[in-house]
Each structure stands twice: as C-alpha cells, then as structure tokens.
Amino acid sequence: MEHYTMNLTLKVWRQKNTDAQGKFETYPVSGISSEMSFLEMFDVLNERLINEGKEPIAFDHDCREGICGACSMHINGRAHGPWAGTTTCQLHMRAFKDGDTVTVEPWRAGSFPVVKDLTVDRGAFDRIIEAGGYVSVNTGNAQDANNILVPKDKADAAFAAAACIGCGACVAACKNSSAMLFVSAKVSQLALLPQGQPEKKTRALNMIAQMDKEGFGSCTNTGACEAECPKEISLTNIARLNREYIAAGLSYEK
Amino acid sequence: MKWSQFFNTSIGKKLLVGATGLFLCSFVIVHLAGNLALLKDDGGEAFNIYAAFMSHNALIQFLAWGLKVVILIHAILALQLTFRNRAARPVKYAINPGNQTSSWFSRQMAIMGSILLIFLLIHLKDFWFQMHYGSLESVSYKGEEYKNLYLAAQLAFKELWLVILYVIGMIGLSFHLVHGFKSAFQTFGLNHVKYNGLINFVGVWLFGILIPIGFAIIPVVIYFK
Numbered sequence: 220m221e222h223y224t225m226n227l228t229l230k231v232w233r234q235k236n237t238d239a240q241g242k243f244e245t246y247p248v249s250g251i252s253s254e255m256s257f258l259e260m261f262d263v264l265n266e267r268l269i270n271e272g273k274e275p276i277a278f279d280h281d282c283r284e285g286i287c288g289a290c291s292m293h294i295n296g297r298a299h300g301p302w303a304g305t306t307t308c309q310l311h312m313r314a315f316k317d318g319d320t321v322t323v324e325p326w327r328a329g330s331f332p333v334v335k336d337l338t339v340d341r342g343a344f345d346r347i348i349e350a351g352g353y354v355s356v357n358t359g360n361a362q363d364a365n366n367i368l369v370p371k372d373k374a375d376a377a378f379a380a381a382a383c384i385g386c387g388a389c390v391a392a393c394k395n396s397s398a399m400l401f402v403s404a405k406v407s408q409l410a411l412l413p414q415g416q417p418e419k420k421t422r423a424l425n426m427i428a429q430m431d432k433e434g435f436g437s438c439t440n441t442g443a444c445e446a447e448c449p450k451e452i453s454l455t456n457i458a459r460l461n462r463e464y465i466a467a468g469l470s471y472e473k
Numbered sequence: 474m475k476w477s478q479f480f481n482t483s484i485g486k487k488l489l490v491g492a493t494g495l496f497l498c499s500f501v502i503v504h505l506a507g508n509l510a511l512l513k514d515d516g517g518e519a520f521n522i523y524a525a526f527m528s529h530n531a532l533i534q535f536l537a538w539g540l541k542v543v544i545l546i547h548a549i550l551a552l553q554l555t556f557r558n559r560a561a562r563p564v565k566y567a568i569n570p571g572n573q574t575s576s577w578f579s580r581q582m583a584i585m586g587s588i589l590l591i592f593l594l595i596h597l598k599d600f601w602f603q604m605h606y607g608s609l610e611s612v613s614y615k616g617e618e619y620k621n622l623y624l625a626a627q628l629a630f631k632e633l634w635l636v637i638l639y640v641i642g643m644i645g646l647s648f649h650l651v652h653g654f655k656s657a658f659q660t661f662g663l664n665h666v667k668y669n670g671l672i673n674f675v676g677v678w679l680f681g682i683l684i685p686i687g688f689a690i691i692p693v694v695i696y697f698k
Contacts, residue, residue: 424474439558
C-alpha cells in the first residue's frame with residue numbers, strides 16, 4: 220500500500236483521576252504517516268503536549284507487538300479500532316484517511332474504573348484468575364514430557380483459548396460489560412487438558428462467583444466480544460463455560 | 474452446591490430464563506395450532522369446542538397456571554438481569570459500534586420482551602379473562618352449550634387499532650425469538666458445529682417468521698372478512 224501522510228482531528232477522553240469528572244478534548248494532529256501505529260501517533264501528540272508544557276495523555280501500552288493486552292483504547296466506537304483481530308498497537312494509521320475525526324475513549328465498565336485519561340484498572344481480571352484460573356502443581360522434578368497424553372484437537376482448542384491476553388476488549392465491546400469471554404477462555408484452557416481436571420469443579424464455580432462479585436454484566440450471546448477480541452477467542456468457549464458451570468453446580472457436594 | 478446458590482448466579486439465572494423461554498416456544502406452537510381454528514368457516518364450532526376443552530381439561534388447567542408462573546419467572550429474571558447489565562456500565566460510550574459487532578435483534582431482547590409482556594396483558598384481558606370470568610354468549614352444537622369465544626374474536630378484530638396492536642405484538646414475538654431461541658441453546662452450553670445451523674434455522678424460520686406470521690394473519694383475515 221502506498222505511503223501517505225494525513226491530518227486528523229482527535230477527540231480524546233481526558234480524566235484527571237478515578238473520581239474526577241472527565242470530558243473530551245479535541246486535538247488536531249498533522250503530518251501523521253500512514254505507516255505509524257496508532258500508539259506512535261499518540262506518542263507524536265504527547266511529545267508535542269509535553270513541549271507545550273501541557274499534561275500528556277495517559278494510555279496503557281507495553282509490548283507494542285500485540286501480545287500483552289495493555290493498549291486499551293476504544294476508537295470510533297470499536298475496541299482497539301476498526302480492524303478485526305488486532306490490538307491498538309497493531310492498528311496502523313493507514314486505517315484512517317486524511318481529514319478524519321477519530322474519537323478515543325477508555326474501556327467503559329463499572330468494573331474497570333478509569334485511573335487516568337485512557338488508562339483503566341483491570342484488577343478485576345486478576346482477582347477472577349486468583350479465584351481459580353490456575354492449576355496447583357507439587358514441587359519436585361518435572362515429569363517426562365508426553366507422560367500424560369493429550370489429543371491434538373484438545374491441545375489445539377486449549378491453546379486457542381490460552382491465546383487470551385486479558386486485554387478486556389470483550390468487556391469493553393459487550394453491551395452488558397460481561398466478562399464471560401475472558402472467564403470462558405481462562406476456564407477452557409485448563410478444562411480441556413488433563414492437568415486441569417483435579418480443580419475442574421471449584422475453578423468454574425469460584426471464577427464465576429468472582430466474576431459476578433466484580434459487577435460484570437451477564438452474557439446475552441450477542442457475539443460482540445468475539446467480533447472484537449484481538450485474539451479471536453471463540454464463543455464456543457462461553458458454551459463450554461456454561462457446561463462447566465452446569466456440570467459443577469449439579470454435582471459439587473459442598 | 475445448594476439449588477438456591479446454583480440458580481442465584483448470573484449463569485444460573487440465565488439457565489432459568491433460557492429454560493422458561495424454550496418452554497414458552499413450545500407453548501406458542503400449540504397455541505397457534507389451536508387458534509388456526511378461528512379461520513375455519515364453520516361458524517366457530519371447531520374453535521369453541523377446542524376452547525371449551527382447553528378451559529375444562531384438568532391437566533391443561535394445571536399447565537395453564539404453570540404457564541403463567543413460567544412467564545413471570547422468565548420476565549422477572551430477564552428484567553433483573555437487564556437492569557444489572559445496564560448498571561455494569563455507569564458511563565456510556567460517546568460512540569457505539571451499532572450493527573458492526575452484533576446483530577440488532579440480539580441487542581433488543583429486553584425491549585421486544587417488554588413489548589410482548591404488555592401485549593400479553595392486553596391479550597389475556599381481551600380473551601382469557603372473558604372466557605373464564607366474563608359474560609360470553611352461549612352457542613350450542615349437538616345439544617351441548619358452549620361459550621362463544623369465536624364470536625368475541627370476530628367482533629374484537631373488527632377494531633382496526635386492535636388488529637394493529639396484535640400485529641405489533643407479533644413483530645415483537647418475531648424479533649424476540651430470532652435471537653432468543655438460539656441464545657437459549659448457547660446458554661445451556663449446546664454449541665456444536667453439527668447442530669448450530671439447524672438451531673439457527675429453526676429459530677429464524679419457524680419461530681422468527683412462520684409462527685408470528687401465523688398468529689398475525691388471524692386478526693388481519695378476520696378484519697377483512
């Protein structure tokens with residue numbers, strides 16, 4: 220694709236802290252290369268703001284190669300912008316045309332309070348993982364590889380679920396701010412493997428209890444999460460989570 | 474895990490909404506099959522005998538009260554979940570993606586369900602209440618007296634506004650079931666490439682199109698008769 224430069228009008232959500240009232244600020248940016256990533260465009264803007272003695276825009280970013288899940292931006296109504304299966308750092312400015320107005324908001328969910336500007340606190344996800352998203356392993360020597368046989372299709376499905384980077388786009392995209400796609404991926408990656416079986420029942424029940432406690436909405440099967448997930452986690456995981464819940468809930472004795 | 478705990482989580486409540494929803498889907502099939510007797514040109518004999526059977530048979534009476542309980546559970550839990558879902562996003566987005574990431578039908582379940590609930594109250598007042606507690610004229614077939622519910626329907630649907638209301642109610646039913654039927658299966662964890670196509674087909678064509686049209690056609694035909 221041919222390289223071009225563009226001038227854009229950015230409308231960015233500015234909020235001093237969690238308790239402050241936020242509002243949109245408008246920033247014209249010029250000379251943006253079509254080969255820049257969306258975050259690099261923000262770097263250009265922030266550099267200018269710093270030079271002008273203004274407060275730069277706070278936004279989360281870490282790896283900038285699409286695998287950390289930090290870059291939580293809701294761009295023109297879409298989690299991580301208009302491209303499917305991408306994080307914000309992998310969204311390039313060639314997705315926009317010269318003269319476009321781009322509106323950037325933080326993830327909106329009561330369970331993800333805004334820390335500052337575009338940065339939100341996704342600690343709720345950590346607490347869900349703490350509730351059961353792990354396997355307990357005794358210390359000692361590592362077992363021989365292939366000691367426990369795993370069918371290829373199960374391994375593939377577990378790996379696809381494990382691709383979840385916990386970015387929160389599913390919550391951001393869901394009209395109910397439901398965390399079901401995240402929880403289903405974290406439950407599935409373990410439920411599909413033999414190593415996940417010992418804690419199978421308590422995992423599903425405890426993670427769902429924590430999910431409800433954090434104030435996430437419930438899933439109404441609209442599929443917006445799957446459409447926005449940068450790792451394209453499938454809705455079949457949510458069906459699996461429902462099965463795990465039913466099986467555990469109907470048989471767990473305590 | 475206690476039953477009360479099992480049904481008190483977000484998924485537990487959804488399971489109840491899905492199960493009651495599918496029960497109601499089976500009800501609309503039976504209800505439509507009986508109602509089509511209204512279109513039979515026999516002065517109401519078939520329909521009135523059917524209506525008398527439905528309001529006297531003990532098993533059907535039991536199911537009829539169960540049905541009302543099921544509707545209440547479905548509506549109350551769904552509304553409760555909806556309010557909770559709305560509350561989960563206290564600050565709304567300035568820009569929403571619209572149909573880019575989800576189907577319109579899937580986002581209107583609470584609205585369409587509420588339209589249906591209001592329609593249902595009017596519908597029960599118009600016919601069910603009349604049949605059980607109102608004063609309907611009598612008609613006799615082969616020496617037996619029957620309440621003439623057929624005549625009540627023929628008269629009611631001479632009112633244009635009521636016909637329009639019923640058609641709107643059935644549009645609500647259609648839009649609700651296009652997503653609702655298949656959504657229940659996903660909630661039960663029944664998502665399988667081999668069956669998804671069939672579930673989707675039945676949800677859209679049978680419950681979303683055929684059955685609502687079947688219902689809506691009755692008042693329209695009576696109005697123009």
